[in-house]
Amino acid sequence: MIGFIKRLDWPGYVLALFLIFFILLPIVTVFLWAFTEQWFYPSVLPTKWGLRYWFKVLERPDVWAAFFTSLQLSAIVTALSAVICLPAAYAFARMEFPGKQFFMMSFLMGNAFPRFALIISIAVLFLSLNLVGTYLGVVIIQLLNTILLMIWLPTAAFQAVSKNMEEAAMDVGASPLRVFWHITLPQALPAIGAALLMTFVWTFYETEGAWLVGAPRVQTMPLLMMSMINNQLVVQYGAVLSVALWVPSLIALLMARRVMGSDSFAKGLGA
Amino acid sequence: MASLSLAGVSKEFNKMTAVSPLSLDIADGELVCLLGPSGSGKSTLLRMIGGFERPSSGQVLIAGQDVAHTRPDKRPTAMVFQSHALWTHMNVFDNVAFGLKLRKMSKAAIETKVMEALELVGLGGYHKRMPRQLSGGQQQRVAIARCLVLEPKILLMDEPFASLDQHLRERLREEVRQIQRKLKITTLFVTHAQDEALALADRIVVMSMGAIEQVGTPDEIYANPETQFVANFIGTMNMIPGTVSGGRIRASGFDLGAEMADGPAVLAIRPEDFAITETGTEVTVKRVVNLGPFLLAEAEHADGTAITVHLDKTHPVREGGALTLTAKRHAVYRDGDKPYRSQPTA
Numbered sequence: 001m002i003g004f005i006k007r008l009d010w011p012g013y014v015l016a017l018f019l020i021f022f023i024l025l026p027i028v029t030v031f032l033w034a035f036t037e038q039w040f041y042p043s044v045l046p047t048k049w050g051l052r053y054w055f056k057v058l059e060r061p062d063v064w065a066a067f068f069t070s071l072q073l074s075a076i077v078t079a080l081s082a083v084i085c086l087p088a089a090y091a092f093a094r095m096e097f098p099g100k101q102f103f104m105m106s107f108l109m110g111n112a113f114p115r116f117a118l119i120i121s122i123a124v125l126f127l128s129l130n131l132v133g134t135y136l137g138v139v140i141i142q143l144l145n146t147i148l149l150m151i152w153l154p155t156a157a158f159q160a161v162s163k164n165m166e167e168a169a170m171d172v173g174a175s176p177l178r179v180f181w182h183i184t185l186p187q188a189l190p191a192i193g194a195a196l197l198m199t200f201v202w203t204f205y206e207t208e209g210a211w212l213v214g215a216p217r218v219q220t221m222p223l224l225m226m227s228m229i230n231n232q233l234v235v236q237y238g239a240v241l242s243v244a245l246w247v248p249s250l251i252a253l254l255m256a257r258r259v260m261g262s263d264s265f266a267k268g269l270g271a
Numbered sequence: 272m273a274s275l276s277l278a279g280v281s282k283e284f285n286k287m288t289a290v291s292p293l294s295l296d297i298a299d300g301e302l303v304c305l306l307g308p309s310g311s312g313k314s315t316l317l318r319m320i321g322g323f324e325r326p327s328s329g330q331v332l333i334a335g336q337d338v339a340h341t342r343p344d345k346r347p348t349a350m351v352f353q354s355h356a357l358w359t360h361m362n363v364f365d366n367v368a369f370g371l372k373l374r375k376m377s378k379a380a381i382e383t384k385v386m387e388a389l390e391l392v393g394l395g396g397y398h399k400r401m402p403r404q405l406s407g408g409q410q411q412r413v414a415i416a417r418c419l420v421l422e423p424k425i426l427l428m429d430e431p432f433a434s435l436d437q438h439l440r441e442r443l444r445e446e447v448r449q450i451q452r453k454l455k456i457t458t459l460f461v462t463h464a465q466d467e468a469l470a471l472a473d474r475i476v477v478m479s480m481g482a483i484e485q486v487g488t489p490d491e492i493y494a495n496p497e498t499q500f501v502a503n504f505i506g507t508m509n510m511i512p513g514t515v516s517g518g519r520i521r522a523s524g525f526d527l528g529a530e531m532a533d534g535p536a537v538l539a540i541r542p543e544d545f546a547i548t549e550t551g552t553e554v555t556v557k558r559v560v561n562l563g564p565f566l567l568a569e570a571e572h573a574d575g576t577a578i579t580v581h582l583d584k585t586h587p588v589r590e591g592g593a594l595t596l597t598a599k600r601h602a603v604y605r606d607g608d609k610p611y612r613s614q615p616t617a
Contacts, residue, residue, distance in 0.1 A: 172370030
């Protein structure tokens, strides 16, 4: 009887259907559209397959310019975020100072505001600072977006490093700097790696801040995609760019897995 | 190897006293156990010697040199932690070699010393394993090897076997004792397990509420506890409340010598210090437990006082039956007074 009930795991099936319908299906549809030249109702599959739209998109110099701008922005923002946030995360994890809890919560509270409204008010401030329409302005607004993730995740990672491990290293003769470099950092690395990767990917896909502060002079990939879809509603353009945008994050994910090992990487993401 | 002296060492956390000012001398090559219940300050004291806590006052002298304000990495001490604290991203070899690498020794010398240390703790051939591939006992051996390879002047062990099962604890403590004797390394061992302290130590320091209650050899501590706390904490002791009057204590039918001032006091008799006699204090046996070499009888006096007695296995005893007891040896305690101890009778 128990075996029979187990075989008919209805909640599991419902969940699987839900995931297929809301996650897998849209992704499959995007992929299909990316390689479609014609798709007429009521055909279930495209009526004509092809790479025509890929060539159309990829031969445009503004696509490549936007791609490299996005890559460069993501790399700069991730690096700056690491330089600023990782020491702060260590301080939050290991040091006691007045207002520690308040500052930790303030990062969360900043993200609790409606994002668009927050970015508009920052954009107004940037206007007075002549940062609107500049590369630096986009870097700063995207950097602000990464703070929550780059402080909270590494703080939790540093907190999770056993204090006894650090003390044991000190005990055998390691200076505080060596303890951090040889023990604390490697122990926290999977989570830090996950945070860096997510920061890179989020920055790459970030649209609102880049649009309000950077447009039209700073053209990132998501902004270019928006303008292409707005100018002429060809589904294939959107699909091709979506698949193209998916590639950098996939490469980053695969590299991270290779560098850190799948187990520790999954651990960093909380698995 | 070196001697260790604590002179007036104390520790306060947010105005709460964790360790009251205390002094202690440990001889070169001695193994001393700090024994006490949780919160007695023994681990804090050990951490002050290791440099992980800064004393609020006093001196920590290693071979005559005060290291009270020296960082842990600059001290000639090495600590084995209760949690093993192995670095999980390094294999066994790298865990043991880390301290030697920091000392910039040659690769060949490091390899020789690491292998020797692993052989010493019975882990030859395990150098390539990761900590997660080892059992709890093996992990603790690696932690011990990691300390021993540095040849510290003082070895500190903070409840190293607390997370291990009883059988493994007994085996490891024997091994630690053998290694300590072989290397003649001055060792301070923190434990809350009295059997561990009694089996291991050259001397035991019994601590309670941040203060030293008694320092002595295991025999001295067991046979002549100097305070009511030690009497109660070490081994099994019947602590029977009574009253001293005219040089005698009367408690639950016992009437025994007690050369101390009149007033309330506690009569202390170990279970093995009772004799079964024709006349004496009568108790009723509630339960009999066979402990192998002897019987343990849980008895009760008419006034409700519980009394534990060890009996020879040849002695006829049954649950519900009566026993008439006299004390071959007893002590009388009162807080603030010197304890009275009787001379053992045959």
